[in-house]
Amino acid sequence: MNPSPVLCWLRRDLRLSDHATLSRAQQCGPVLAVFVFDPALLTGLPANDKRVAFICAALDEIRTRLRALGSELVVSYGDPQQQLPCIAQDCGARQLFFARDYEPMALARDAAITQILETQGVTVEAVKDQVVFEQDELLSKAGQPYTVFTPYARAWRAQLTPASYAAWPVKLESRYFAARDSLPAQWRGDEKPIAVPGFANANLAALTIQTGERGARALLQDFATRIARYGELRDYPARKGVSYLSAHLRFGTVSIRELVRLALEDGSAGAMVWLNELIWREFYQQWLWHFPEAEQTSFKPAYRNLVWPGEDSHFDAWCAGQTGYPLVDAAMRQLKLSGYMHNRLRMVAASFLVKDLLIDWQRGERYFASQLLDYDMAANCGGWQWAASTGCDAQPWFRIFNPVTQSQKFDADGHFIRRYVPELAVLDNKAIHAPWLAKTLPETFLLGRDYPAPIVEHASQREKALALFGR
Ligand SMILES: Cc1cc2nc3c(=O)[nH]c(=O)nc-3n(C[C@H](O)[C@H](O)[C@H](O)COP(=O)(O)OP(=O)(O)OC[C@H]3O[C@@H](n4cnc5c(N)ncnc54)[C@H](O)[C@@H]3O)c2cc1C
Incomplete structure (x- = not known):
């Protein structure tokens, strides 16, 4: 195994299980997980922003688990275009993996970072993790992106095989992660909870949802007992009918493949209605990727x-x-x-x-x-x-x-x-x-x-x- 660490840049995949990027990175060497707080995304947010608190809590959980394996989660603050090349150089990393993001700004950022790192001799690999089908993996017979949900959903189901939603295994053993002791001091975090300068330190009290991968798992286990009644109850806001997993899907504290497996294994009518909602999520993801102008203006x-x-x-x-x-x-x-x-x-x-x-x-x-x-x-x-x-x-x-x-x-x-x-x-x-x-x-x-x-x-x-x- 190559002794130089392989960077795994966490973004919308803040978990340690069924994780495409970590799994791929572990095939290449001991992994060093990295998270960068990008001021471009934080500027203008209120000091008590709930998302910042949610991210910090998820990162704390990851860091605790990685430290228990003798490794570290490197957390940095600044423009990723500057931070990642520094981290790679200081830690002697020659490879970086990240999961693809389909938002217009993220695509531009990722292209720029890839170019900078490759000039520095670091190979970069982007991996699919956020969705089951991405970009133009599903196109109409005429080779066009779908703009109507029903045929998209039909094609999604038709193309689905067990391989599409199989888990990406992560080996939670010390030898598959870079040792904390081997890192330069500036990239070893301290013992304080992870916080972002200028933001209320982990404003968790404001969150009404359980955080981190553990929180996602608790919600998922609860929803698994109710999934069969999803179709019947999902429209009534006072009833506990839906999964409440959206923030976890957003930040990747749960894997989309795990949710698809849950729906298919359950197989009830309610689970199939729920699966349809997960397909709506992917429908919009591919829509934005094909039509980035939809962020700024009416599609019609x-x-x-x-x-x-x-x-x-x-x-x-x-x-x-x-x-x-x-x-x-x-x-x-x-x-x-x-x-x-x-x-x-x-x-x-x-x-x-x-x-x-x-x-x-x-x-x-x-x-x-x-x-x-x-x-x-x-x-x-x-x-x-x-x-x-x-x-x-x-x-x-x-x-x-x-x-x-x-x-x-x-x-x-x-x-x-x-x-x-x-x-x-x-x-x-x-x-x-x-x-x-x-x-x-x-x-x-x-x-x-x-x-x-x-x-x-x-x-x-x-x-x-x-x-x-x-x-
Ligand atoms: C005006 C408007 C704005 C919305 N903004 C967002 C948003 O910013 N982020 C977001 O995740 N969802 C958004 N949705 C979709 C949907 O309302 C939420 O995903 C859902 O309410 C989240 O609750 P849940 O996790 O309990 O959903 P469940 O009913 O349990 O559904 C499971 C998952 O399926 C996905 N999903 C469900 N419905 C939709 C949908 N209509 N479109 C896309 N994905 C869906 C979500 O990831 C959700 O977590 C929006 C819908 C509308 C009408």
């Missing part, structure tokens, strides 16, 4: 020049969960408090911003990006453009969610609303969905004082949206 050219008449004060009310539409407000408050929003509510809240408040979907997309713990450019742009009817295989422009009937249908007893909009808790199950329509309200409750009256009227805004999109 017809909607690129829409002039959105919505008001700034309405945008602020939407962000604050003060629109006067209880389900929308509960959803927006859940997002702000926890960094998570249930999928049904993401659809309702996004549709409300675009088709009731007539505000550009990109403003909503950016707000979600700033708040979501599971923020993923492909899924977020895909979801927003779906709701705004501007994307690929999107909701037809004339289909507009009614925020009141959505509330009556998916939170009939108002459990979810009461949890996040406590000022409405005194209302009965009928009034809670649309207090302004109630014939009587409790004496202690005054609409406009205790909770806002609706900032717009759905029926008339709906007509305006139809006119805007149908023009």
Whole structure:
């Protein structure tokens, strides 16, 4: 075995099991795992950003496990284009592995780093880890990228073989990792918990989700007992119907292949519905890779020049969960408090911003990006453009969610609303969905004082949206 360490640059794969990059790297020499905090990605984030806390917790777990094997997780702060060549040189590494990322900025960064390292004599290998099928592994018969989900999903299933989702084994033995003692002192971390300068040190209290690979495993084990009922319960935000694994998928504290194995081994109808959602994730990943402009503009050219008449004060009310539409407000408050929003509510809240408040979907997309713990450019742009009817295989422009009937249908007893909009808790199950329509309200409750009256009227805004999109 080559004694010089092989660098494994961790990014969206913050775990030590079923890990394509680590597994490939271990075939070439003792692995030195590296993580770089890139200021370009951190600038502008608030000091208590939940994602930074989530990453730090996952890295702490990895570092503890690697140290128990006598190795180290090298954590550095700075531009990876400068940091990685330094680490490679200081540690005598001749090879670097990383898992491919499909976001436009990441692709440009990775190409630049590859060139710099190769000039320095370090060979670089990018590996597929984040998805089952990537880039143009799935194309239509005409050789074109899929822009409609159903045929994509059919092709995805048809091409799937056990090899597609087989685990990439990681050998958790000292001899497969670079020894900590062999590293130059500056790359050996201290005993303090991993933290990013300028960010609240591991602001874990703000997280309502278990962190790290251990946290992912606990969630997965719990979900495995419920997966059969996923299809039946997944649309009800007050029920424990979904997996809550999105942040773990985002940061790779769980492997997508493990999730596919879980679904296939379970085989229930619920598991198949869930597998479909994992395929949606891949659909959007390949979509963004093929159409990187979708990050910046409407996918459908017809909607690129829409002039959105919505008001700034309405945008602020939407962000604050003060629109006067209880389900929308509960959803927006859940997002702000926890960094998570249930999928049904993401659809309702996004549709409300675009088709009731007539505000550009990109403003909503950016707000979600700033708040979501599971923020993923492909899924977020895909979801927003779906709701705004501007994307690929999107909701037809004339289909507009009614925020009141959505509330009556998916939170009939108002459990979810009461949890996040406590000022409405005194209302009965009928009034809670649309207090302004109630014939009587409790004496202690005054609409406009205790909770806002609706900032717009759905029926008339709906007509305006139809006119805007149908023009
Ligand atoms: C406007 C809007 C914005 C969204 N932004 C994001 C985002 O930034 N990050 C993100 O991961 N998901 C996003 N989604 C998709 C979806 O809402 C979340 O993945 C889901 O709510 C996460 O909860 P869960 O892990 O319990 O999902 P589950 O229902 O348990 O689904 C399992 C996994 O499948 C994937 N998935 C499920 N639904 C979708 C979908 N519609 N599109 C793509 N992947 C999906 C996710 O990785 C999810 O973790 C967005 C959806 C909409 C409508």
